[in-house]
Amino acid sequence: MNGMPKVLVVDNGERAPDGALSAELAGMGYASVTTPFEAADDVLALIPSPAAVVLQMPRQAGWAERRRFMELASRLRKNLAESGTPVIITGGVNGAATMLQNQLSMHAVAAPDL
Template sequence: MNGMQKVLVVDNGEREPDSALSAELAGMGYASVTTSYEAADDVLAVIPNPTAVVLQMSQHADWSERRRFLELAHRLRRTLSPSGVPVLIAGGTSGALTMLQNELGSQAVAGPDL
């Protein structure tokens, strides 16, 4: 892949056009890879060092789905925290972008150095 920093977005596989983070992340200077919950581990094997992982839960998720995302977040935080990769849980696009900006600071707004 190119030299852009990569953000992994994990969702439930049901993507609405107005809830996609890819365009917003590109505007912040990040490449993004969106995958379903079920494929998250396989994608992390290909992208072992993402800049961040955003777990984008549906705002209408039932308790079972919320629990799956919380368990995944706990596991990913345990495995990715030694390398400083933040794992964020968001319920919508704007919330995810705000959390990502707060977590990564001015780096998220400025984009990668050229």
């Protein structure tokens, strides 16, 4: 990929054309890699330092699927805490880009000077 900061988007593998975050993320200056839930760890291993991880939980997710996403979020937050990489859970595309922009802005302001 190019030199744009990368965001990992994790979903359940069912993608509707109007549910993709990639266009919104590109407009914000981010490249995105979208992967199904089951491949999240493998793909994350290939992206050395993502700007963020977005877990895009389906709006109509049942209890079991919501629990899977929440457990993954908890584990990723623990694993990525040292790097300060935000892990964001969304319930669909609406508002996800705004949430991400807010999180990344806060992260940039709080980052130590190098």
